[in-house]
Amino acid sequence: MNNNPYLPELATVQEIITETGNIRTLRVTLDNKQRMEQFDFRPGQVGQLSVFGTGESTFVINSPPTRKDYLQFSVMKTGEVTQRIHQLNTGDQIGLRAPLGNGFGFEDMKGHDILFVGGGIGMAPLRTLLLYMIDNRSDYGDITVIYGARSPKDLCFTYEFQEWRDGGINLILTVDAEFPGWKERVGFVPTVLSEVAPSAKNRIAITCGPPIMIKFVLFGLKELGYEDPQIITTLEKRMKCGIGICGRCNAGSKYVCLDGPVFSYDQIRSMGGEL
Amino acid sequence: MAVKIFIATDRLDSVLEKLSTKIDLLIPASLKDDKSAPTGFVPFVPGTAPAFDRQTTTPLKKALLPQVETLLRFEYHKDPQGSPKSSVTVDDQRQVRPTLVFGARPCDVKALTTLDRVFSNGPYVDPYYVERRKNTLFATLVCRQNDAKCFCTSVGGGPADMEGSHLRIVPVDGGYVVEALSPEAQTLLENLADAPDSARDAQAGQIVEEALKRRVGELDTKGSPEAFRKRFDQTDYWFQMINQCLGCGVCTYVCPTCYCFTITDEVENLKGERLRSWDSCMFYHYTLEASGHNPRPTKLERYRNRVGHKFSYIPERYEGLLGCCGCGRCIRSCPVSIDIRQVVGHLKENTSE
Ligand SMILES: Cc1cc2nc3c(=O)[nH]c(=O)nc-3n(C[C@H](O)[C@H](O)[C@H](O)COP(=O)(O)OP(=O)(O)OC[C@H]3O[C@@H](n4cnc5c(N)ncnc54)[C@H](O)[C@@H]3O)c2cc1C
Numbered sequence: 001m002n003n004n005p006y007l008p009e010l011a012t013v014q015e016i017i018t019e020t021g022n023i024r025t026l027r028v029t030l031d032n033k034q035r036m037e038q039f040d041f042r043p044g045q046v047g048q049l050s051v052f053g054t055g056e057s058t059f060v061i062n063s064p065p066t067r068k069d070y071l072q073f074s075v076m077k078t079g080e081v082t083q084r085i086h087q088l089n090t091g092d093q094i095g096l097r098a099p100l101g102n103g104f105g106f107e108d109m110k111g112h113d114i115l116f117v118g119g120g121i122g123m124a125p126l127r128t129l130l131l132y133m134i135d136n137r138s139d140y141g142d143i144t145v146i147y148g149a150r151s152p153k154d155l156c157f158t159y160e161f162q163e164w165r166d167g168g169i170n171l172i173l174t175v176d177a178e179f180p181g182w183k184e185r186v187g188f189v190p191t192v193l194s195e196v197a198p199s200a201k202n203r204i205a206i207t208c209g210p211p212i213m214i215k216f217v218l219f220g221l222k223e224l225g226y227e228d229p230q231i232i233t234t235l236e237k238r239m240k241c242g243i244g245i246c247g248r249c250n251a252g253s254k255y256v257c258l259d260g261p262v263f264s265y266d267q268i269r270s271m272g273g274e275l
Numbered sequence: 276m277a278v279k280i281f282i283a284t285d286r287l288d289s290v291l292e293k294l295s296t297k298i299d300l301l302i303p304a305s306l307k308d309d310k311s312a313p314t315g316f317v318p319f320v321p322g323t324a325p326a327f328d329r330q331t332t333t334p335l336k337k338a339l340l341p342q343v344e345t346l347l348r349f350e351y352h353k354d355p356q357g358s359p360k361s362s363v364t365v366d367d368q369r370q371v372r373p374t375l376v377f378g379a380r381p382c383d384v385k386a387l388t389t390l391d392r393v394f395s396n397g398p399y400v401d402p403y404y405v406e407r408r409k410n411t412l413f414a415t416l417v418c419r420q421n422d423a424k425c426f427c428t429s430v431g432g433g434p435a436d437m438e439g440s441h442l443r444i445v446p447v448d449g450g451y452v453v454e455a456l457s458p459e460a461q462t463l464l465e466n467l468a469d470a471p472d473s474a475r476d477a478q479a480g481q482i483v484e485e486a487l488k489r490r491v492g493e494l495d496t497k498g499s500p501e502a503f504r505k506r507f508d509q510t511d512y513w514f515q516m517i518n519q520c521l522g523c524g525v526c527t528y529v530c531p532t533c534y535c536f537t538i539t540d541e542v543e544n545l546k547g548e549r550l551r552s553w554d555s556c557m558f559y560h561y562t563l564e565a566s567g568h569n570p571r572p573t574k575l576e577r578y579r580n581r582v583g584h585k586f587s588y589i590p591e592r593y594e595g596l597l598g599c600c601g602c603g604r605c606i607r608s609c610p611v612s613i614d615i616r617q618v619v620g621h622l623k624e625n626t627s628e
Pocket residue numbers: 046055056057058059060061074075076077078079080081082083121124125235236237238239240261563564565566
């Protein structure tokens with residue numbers, strides 16, 4: 001990065017994928033070729049995407065560092081900036097400040113079984129780590145993914161489910177209710193979690209999704225014997241600077257933008273402040 | 276080389292005028308034409324009467340962190356072939372002019388140690404702040420008189436504390452003794468005025484002695500981070516303390532160590548700017564997320580966060596540094612007389628329980 005951490009690098013939208021009614025995926029490359037080649041990041045790190053004239057917002061780089069043809073962001077339309085992002089066309093220039101934040105401690109996960117529990121757009125931060133693990137498959141034991149959404153139409157990344165399965169992932173998909181043609185599970189994510197009941201022994205659970213889902217997933221994981229340090233999640237807070245200066249994203253003395261967004265549950269418990 | 280000069284009161288304007296040919300000057304002065312109007316730091320123009328007799332209503336922070344500043348400029352360029360594709364150029368060019376703040380209070384200058392830690396000690400460094408900081412000198416006024424709201428000695432400062440200052444101004448009979456505390460300040464004083472006579476020099480010495488000994492405020496902030504954590508969940512307590520709050524945000528606006536900002540884009544046709552502006556954690560929208568979730572939905576959480584930030588979170592994060600300089604402005608300016616010393620005092624009681 002340059003020496004002004006507020007100055008975005010220019011990037012160009014190479015490809016746009018419509019995931020669901022309100023989620024779009026952007027594949028972008030930095031305009032500076034050398035920077036793009038050297039660009040390095042950890043799974044779970046984020047980028048501040050700028051549409052100049054509207055503003056900046058935070059999104060996880062959901063492609064893995066092992067696949068660097070482009071950087072991928074999946075954006076749910078919720079407000080001003082995300083709406084503008086949805087109007088972008090391929091070839092448009094945007095700004096990017098990245099990588100920011102801590103990312104997942106994937107080194108410490110080596111040799112463990114892994115459980116991913118994701119809901120809706122919450123699959124985005126999990127995807128980067130999942131693909132990283134597929135690309136380093138022998139470093140990990142069993143990898144189970146429980147991914148759910150309201151309806152089949154609300155699932156992201158459907159076009160690569162087969163690739164995940166072929167990559168040695170035990171992929172369990174669920175939707176909230178029966179839908180014509182749906183052959184996978186039916187039920188809320190936390191319910192499916194207790195049905196599947198992946199053993200807590202030597203396993204790390206990583207969860208991301210709407211707050212209400214997380215709450216019940218946490219409950220379910222506890223029932224299955226998972227301890228706080230075994231449970232990892234990413235926190236979301238309103239952000240501005242993304243670099244630990246503007247003061248916006250604090251929870252107690254931690255800044256989600258700088259110290260996070262990835263935290264284990266024991267860290268969250270000792271953090272203090274409001275979530 | 277002059278290290279100490281005497282400026283007679285009736286010569287002050289002409290000396291400042293001379294000084295302002297060497298360096299841009301900011302002085303405390305009335306913000307409107309009327310003498311009883313609120314005061315703040317303004318660029319010196321000959322004839323401006325400095326308000327040295329009382330602490331300014333608004334703090335010094337804007338000298339380093341303007342209320343609104345441009346972070347970058349951008350411009351879109353339409354594709355000449357007429358396709359909807361657009362390209363953009365961005366620049367972050369900026370200029371900083373060397374500036375001397377003449378007549379700040381020790382508390383205001385001390386507050387910069389907090390801002391320094393946040394803006395310049397990493398892991399990310401804020402170039403806008405750092406460049407201004409490097410180009411700004413401080414001539415600080417020894418406080419001969421504090422009011423009942425001042426509590427600088429309670430938080431590690433004091434009415435003669437010269438930490439971070441380049442010149443010391445001592446108000447004496449008939450004028451001011453100004454002493455250079457750093458080499459760059461010595462150059463500024465050259466050919467400005469004569470050295471003080473021995474009587475005035477002695478008087479200045481005495482005033483500094485006296486101010487160094489004076490205790491301003493009785494708070495004890497030791498152990499406040501832990502005490503705050505203990506008190507965090509006592510919602511009844513916090514509600515009682517903040518019940519009256521109107522959420523006006525004045526306390527953060529006048530606070531020399533409150534630095535939280537927002538970033539917004541302004542655009543007209545194809546050109547625009549990204550701006551940063553002061554924001555306030557006392558506002559509901561500050562933490563409101565796109566989903567509708569708000570981690571600090573009521574004034575209780577917001578006030579608790581403000582106290583926590585200054586007396587628990589900043590010290591935890593930055594090696595014991597306090598996020599308060601004791602200037603007392605939040606107490607003076609609060610329309611419903613909320614006094615932060617009260618909760619901070621209670622924290623102490625909490626630790627000794
Ligand atoms: C670490 C992290 C990772 C994220 N990853 C993704 C992702 O991969 N995909 C995705 O769709 N969304 C993600 N989000 C949420 C996304 O940043 C917000 O939905 C988005 O900022 C809303 O912007 P807006 O301008 O459209 O909404 P508005 O409501 O118009 O927001 C106005 C401003 O508030 C801020 N803001 C509002 N809500 C949030 C929020 N929840 N989090 C952060 N800033 C907010 C934005 O900076 C924006 O400038 C992530 C958030 C964080 C903190």
